[in-house]
Amino acid sequence: MTATLVYLAPRSATLFTDGMMVGPNGAMIAMKQKVQIAAHQSAAFVGRGPDMFGALLAVAVAQVQGSFDDLVRAFPEQVVGAHRAMMSALQAGHSVSADPALIDGVLVGIDGSGRARGICVSSYDDDGHPPWTAKALTPAVPPSAAQLRFTPEDIQPALAFASPWPASMDFDLAVSSVKPWEPCADVREHGRRIMRAQRASGTVGCFCQMTTLTAGAVVTEIVERWT
Numbered sequence: 001m002t003a004t005l006v007y008l009a010p011r012s013a014t015l016f017t018d019g020m021m022v023g024p025n026g027a028m029i030a031m032k033q034k035v036q037i038a039a040h041q042s043a044a045f046v047g048r049g050p051d052m053f054g055a056l057l058a059v060a061v062a063q064v065q066g067s068f069d070d071l072v073r074a075f076p077e078q079v080v081g082a083h084r085a086m087m088s089a090l091q092a093g094h095s096v097s098a099d100p101a102l103i104d105g106v107l108v109g110i111d112g113s114g115r116a117r118g119i120c121v122s123s124y125d126d127d128g129h130p131p132w133t134a135k136a137l138t139p140a141v142p143p144s145a146a147q148l149r150f151t152p153e154d155i156q157p158a159l160a161f162a163s164p165w166p167a168s169m170d171f172d173l174a175v176s177s178v179k180p181w182e183p184c185a186d187v188r189e190h191g192r193r194i195m196r197a198q199r200a201s202g203t204v205g206c207f208c209q210m211t212t213l214t215a216g217a218v219v220t221e222i223v224e225r226w227t
Contacts, residue, residue: 001098002034002048003195003204004106006118006137006161007187010152013108013116014212015044016191016223018198020205021051024095031206036061039218042068042110044211045075047082048163049103049123050096052089056082057105068109072119076134079105079121098203106161108137114215118160137161140181156183159194166200173197187212192223199226 005016015035023029036058037044045061047054060078064071083103090100101123108118118137120126129135139158147155159181173180176193184190188210195208211220 001164001203002046002054003198003201004046004048004104004161004163005159005191005194006106006108007157007184007191008108008116008118008137008139008160009157010143010148010155011110011114011116012157012212012214013044013110013118014157014187014191014210015046015106015108016195017046017209017211018195018204019207019209020203022097022203024097026097028205033209035209035211035220037211037218037220038062038071038109041066041071042213042215042218043071043107044109044213044218044220045105045107047079047103047105050086050098050100052094052096053082053086053100053103056085060085067112068117069112071109072107072111072117072134075105075107075119076121076132079103080132083123104163106137109213110215116213120161139183141183156185157187158183159190162194162198164198164201164203166198168200169194169197172200188223196224 003018007014017035021030047057064074105121119134137160207225208223
């Protein structure tokens with residue numbers, strides 16, 4: 001299950017992912033980049049769940065032509081298709097490392113108007129949002145209408161999605177004086193510290209990767225490596 005953080009500001013989207021790949025028995029078998037980048041569509045995405053689902057989602061999304069807006073419209077169908085393909089493989093005798101019934105597809109990018117967006121498609125009811133449909137990701141503390149209209153460049157990124165969230169995370173973040181849901185001046189450091197806390201889940205490891213999208217660029221880097 002890929003550790004995932006999404007930060008949104010009016011003109012930028014940032015996606016954090018880890019790099020640990022586990023086998024069917026739950027043991028680490030490799031490290032890998034999990035984020036998928038579609039620079040020509042100003043997009044990045046990740047499939048959360050068994051590694052097989054993430055790989056199949058990458059194949060499905062690669063078939064979508066057009067802009068980021070086209071990708072947003074097609075994304076739920078691609079998530080459903082990738083999940084069906086995985087379930088067919090399981091019926092044929094393949095095994096996976098996580099619960100195949102619990103998956104998420106997370107997509108971020110820059111739309112045609114230059115605005116950053118993020119959506120999540122899940123296989124389960126997410127706080128009343130129906131499964132297999134696109135849920136818009138929004139910061140817990142959204143900017144005001146006046147800020148969006150007059151000073152969007154001054155709005156700091158804020159966390160809009162975070163999973164997993166181990167039981168110990170609230171305490172760990174409080175001890176380190178991290179306020180997870182408030183806008184942050186240094187998204188790189190904020191995300192690194194949150195993903196460090198995510199490691200308590202036991203399924204997060206190898207490295208923390210940060211991918212940032214703006215209207216003119218996609219930049220990705222390894223923020224921290226773990227043994």
